Amino acid sequence: NAGVMQNPRHLVRRRGQEARLRCSPMKGHSHVYWYRQLPEEGLKFMVYLQKENIIDESGMPKERFSAEFPKEGPSILRIQQVVRGDSAAYFCASSPPSGGTEQYFGPGTRLTVT
Amino acid sequence: GNSVTQMEGPVTLSEEAFLTINCTYTATGYPSLFWYVQYPGEGLQLLLKATKADDKGSNKGFEATYRKETTSFHLEKGSVQVSDSAVYFCALSDPHSGGSNYKLTFGKGTLLTVNP
Secondary structure (H helix, E strand, O other): OOOOEEEOOEEEEOOOOOEEEEEEOOOOOOEEEEEEEOOOOOEEEEEEEEOOEEEEOOOOOOOOEEEEOOOOOOEEEEEOOOOHHHOEEEEEEEEOOOOOOOOEEOOOEEEEEO | OOEEEEOOOOEEEEOOOOEEEOEEEEOOOOOEEEEEEEOOOOOEEEEEEEOOOOOEEEEOOEEEEOEOOOOEOOEEEOOOOHHHOEEEEEEEEOHHHOOOOOOEEEOOOEEEEEEO
16 A cells, blocks of 8 residues: 655756656545745645646745646646755645545655756 | 744653643634654654644654644653654644645644654
């Protein structure tokens, strides 16, 4: 019974490149949340998606960031033209179709922008 | 908006000492409250939760009671072990987010180190 999977675990990008972070939710889960953890900070909500729909993107920067959760395949968080300030750990969490308060977190992707 | 304030760390204790990590929150309505634990290099694991006032969440010797009157959810453990060394996050989910949206608001985290 696999948990939430994220890949890659570590990603290094040069300024101006694109970063693609993938999240496969737990089996049977159709709700995905993305959070960002900056150094010395707690996690900050970015976006909440259900299959093929963005429900709440109030925590996403308005530019360069986008997210999707297609009918088939993992959820993708895309960061275009990365800058040093994007360096952080990005965590994905999933919850079942019934919703509910409990979220299951993946191990995170640590993005370093050089 | 919603916010969570938790005790600043780091906290360093000897094995078998008593642990308290304070957490207070601001939210509209009646949020659910959580403690998550993050071990080095790993993601977050749910430690315990409480969904309404006066509920007590407990797991692995850790406890926290949802206190509406003081808007608090302090984490306690009677006797810590070296293996409890980790970062602990207090969090809330706001039922007013809408529909099935249970996005979490986190505190900044408290690093706990337990020495043998």
